[in-house]
Amino acid sequence: MLRIPVIFSQHKSIWKTFINCLGITIVALGYYGLAEICRHLASTPQDVTPVWFPDGFASAAILLFGDRLLLGVLIGSFLANIWAFLKTDTTFHLLQSIAQVTMIAIGTTTGIGLGSYLLRRAIGRESPLRNFRNVSQFFWLTGLMGTMVNATAGVTALCLGGTIAWSVYPSVWLTWWVSNVTGIFVLTPTLLSWSEITSYKLIYFYRKTKLLHFLEALVMLVIVLTISQTAFVGIYPIEYLIIPCLVWVTFRFGHFAATNLILLIAIIAIVGTLNGSGSFARVNINESLLLLQSFIVATVSFTLILSGTINEQRRNSNHLKKSQIELLQKSQLLTKSNQELTQAKQLAEAANRSKSYFLTNMSHELRTPLNAIIGVTQLLQDDESASPQQKEDLQIICNAGFHLLSLIEDILDISKIEAGKMEIQPLDCQFLQLLHGVSESFRVSAQKKGIDLVCEFTPDLPQIIHTDAKRLRQILFNLLGNALKFTDKGTVTFAVSKMTNQELISDLESSDHINVITCSSHSISPTPEVVYVLFAIADTAVGIDSEKLNKIFLPFEQAGENKFKSQGTGLGLAISQKIAKFLGGEISVTSELGLGSCFNLRLPFEVVDPIDYGEIDHDTHQYLLSKNSAQVLNSQHGFDSKLAQQYPLQILLAEDNLVNQKVASRLFQRLGYIVDIANNGLEVIEMLRSRTYDLVFMDIQMPVMDGLEATAKILEEWDFAMRPRIIAMTANAMPSDREHCLAAGMDDFLSKPIKIETLIAAIKRSQVRLLS
Structure with a gap:
């Protein structure tokens, strides 16, 4: 079982080595083949090549596949130069020429490797054609700085070998360097743009591109080739009309079409100029080459910078659109979340209202029997015939009732605090x-x-x-x-x-x-x-x-x-x-x-x-x-049986609960009052029409007509001076209940269970208002 991973690893290593060797071989043969094509098709009688395409090919290979292919560049450069500088007349000259060519190959390899290394350090694994910054880094680091090492090493090798004189070193170095720069500027972007084309992109381009788009591309190709043929093979200097066409192609078709079109233009310009025709043909071949190279470098630089800028703007625009879509989606999600929160808030508020309603209702229901318990207990405690033991027992009952009342108050208070409704x-x-x-x-x-x-x-x-x-x-x-x-x-x-x-x-x-x-x-x-x-x-x-x-x-x-x-x-x-x-x-x-x-x-x-x-x-x-x-x-303690004599009042009690009616009647009797009783608000109105009352103790929750409705009816039918004073006497003991009662026009408020002290105090307050 342990041998299987080892065998697999060995096969993987062998396959990787094979791929590397294949890549090195392809780079070496490609470099050598392009060098021979340049010498035979684009070379002057002085063996000067205006554009050295092999360096462009090598730079593209290293940028795409890494430094492991530099050996192929070394071999290809050695083969490309050995036949041009090899001398076999003597052994010394043979060794000298081999050393010379080796130095040229090492300089070429070092320059291309250095330019690629500096560019990758600057832009990482991004495409050099991605944006303006990457294009400018490509020009400076790969196109200009790396080629300086190449030209310096090559020309120095030629001078040391005696092939050229040291006196012409500057002019030969400039020719060599510009030739390498032009080759990298023209061919490397073209190969890099080809590397970005995949089968998926081709299928997508084929499906999405309309027939008019193809016709437009074909027309632009014909126009550019016509202008190039006229400018570099004919006699009319219209070569700069190519620039507007390149701008159009860059905007409409991107850097892939622009770089390939530049390659065609460069080939036509090189062939025409070397044949002595076109706008850049001069008697001095060096002058012709300089004009040609300047045009090619300027055209390539302008087009690639424009292409990089357009790509960056389009990418930013797409990113902005994507961000807008994401923002819209997030906005929709946020809207949905807000709706859910609103629904949850409404549910919570409804639950809180239900809880408040429940607590209020329970408070009312608990206070109603407590009112009877505490009221009867107070009456029995005031009974002179009760024994001390009975009074002590009654006190226990009374204390238990007030304790239960305090528990109810606590629950209501904590509920109000949690709901943020506590009022001071x-x-x-x-x-x-x-x-x-x-x-x-x-x-x-x-x-x-x-x-x-x-x-x-x-x-x-x-x-x-x-x-x-x-x-x-x-x-x-x-x-x-x-x-x-x-x-x-x-x-x-x-x-x-x-x-x-x-x-x-x-x-x-x-x-x-x-x-x-x-x-x-x-x-x-x-x-x-x-x-x-x-x-x-x-x-x-x-x-x-x-x-x-x-x-x-x-x-x-x-x-x-x-x-x-x-x-x-x-x-x-x-x-x-x-x-x-x-x-x-x-x-x-x-x-x-x-x-x-x-x-x-x-x-x-x-x-x-x-x-x-x-x-x-x-x-x-x-x-x-x-x-x-x-x-x-x-x-504050005990019944005052002479209170009715001090404060003679006609009192009406509105109460629907039979037990509470009996308790209240007996409480008022101990104070010296005989009260009339109404079972609901409608009876209150009818009794007030038939008899005059000074005080109405009004319950709130009553059948037929509740206390608030009855109060509103009284205020509507009797003016302030003629109507009785209205005191709420209810088991609804929330602060909001007191406010509702007072806002409805009632004059005072008592909550059940009724304490004899608070009842006496309310009667006294009403008497003061009646006298005033």
Whole structure:
């Protein structure tokens, strides 16, 4: 098995050697044959050949097949010159002539090899006729520089052998060199153009070329031959009329036709001039040859440069067309891709709308039973006949209901954040009252767990700030709730302080907080005073592993102990961080296992009513906070059975759900009101026509006529002074729902489940508007 590759390799090597030997033989015989033809057909009585075609043949062979054929050039040159310079009268003269011819052959081979080598180094494997640059490189390197070596070696050999005198060295060198240059300029391009013709191109040319094209080529050939015959054999000097014809042929038929036509013209010109006829015939043969060679070189140079330029322009034009086609195809693909992206975007938007619709609908459906649960629980808690154990159980039910409500809010919030629909609604708010309201909300939970809840509010905090109080309260509730949930013993500290400039600079340098502030959607006017406040919530819980710290702000991530992971969705911190960034700040955390964690919330606030902090005493500030928080708590808890006496109102309730009707009626009864009930919007209109009402609590989703349609009808039928105040009371709790209700003309908005505190507040706001 191993012998087969070896035998195959040997056969391949033998075949390659045979091909090389065959090529060398062909080049040697071709060189020698062309030399004999030039001597017999195109030679002067002084044995001067005006065009040395053998060098043109050799240059073409080396450019096409490589340096391995240079041995053929050496042999061919030796054979071409041995018979011209061989002297056999004495042995010395024989050896001298052989050495002389050998030197000429070596010079010829070196010149042709050098010219081909320099050209390939300059243009690579490209065709010398491909473009203007390649043509010019061919002229300089192969046509001019290589032939200088050939002429120098040949004439030097003749002088050393005594064939010519050293005194005529310049003139003989020039004749030799121009002869070689002319031969390469005329024959090499012709052979190179023939090498580019393949059977495929011939078939393609035959199929695509029309009859008129053939006739045009034939007419041009006849015209050029006629002009050449007249100029070089006749007596009329019209040889330069050939140039426009060559230009036409080059444009119409390319460099293949042009180079072959030049070869025919050169042969006619050489024969005619050597016979003493034509425009270049002079008494002095050297003058005749110089004129003839100059014409041939100029014609060839002009034609080949023009051909190279045309080829380059056509190639660029084809490349441009190809690029335009590719660009068009890519444009079509891009258009198709854009269409697909548009369709995908539409599908994504449709899916997002479906998700939003689903979440909104689910929120509505979940809030409806929650409204009954929480409402009845509030009623039972206010029942004086209930035992302490029953009230405790009712509190558990109420807490579970509000916990479920918070989970619904979290899911809606994260959905809005992902959809980019989170909205910040900054308003003026009492900052200290907000802080104490938040802290007091957790004191009962802290007492039940036996944990100290320490609140530290510095005296330099602003009194009134411009921010979204609802969202700020949501963040603080989440951070404090987590701290209390994960702390079994010890202390939870809620510290709020105004950041100094040094602290702010240090904080901005150590984090990307500065980018968050400057890029926030919550724009802060440069005119009012802006303060940066640090909220620090520290606990003595188990702490968080450092590997999990970078994950706690991701949705659905819970880094605490397993026993707490079922007590939430894992959305609280993710939502809080997003809201913090919307407000212009951020949340950071530091934690150590076994010692606890500290969450830092940094926010910028616009101060609405700056005060002189230096005039406030620390103790007085603490006392005022406690007093305010107590007043807030006292006003926010429990039913006020005398509310109807303070705010006497005729109330109509529009609600289609029977359970919600009963719950709402009992809530209003505890406040001292007897309400009428309408099952849909149409009944609302009919009852308003028959009786006067001060307030209408309007549900949105109702049969026959919904709340928005009913509101529009009321605004159309009654003017502002005569119509009742309309308060939306709906399970549609999205911010957009509130906007739609207010935009429809409603005066206020309450979302279910209804808290007794918010209901009382809405009644009071309506009474104020009625009196105004």
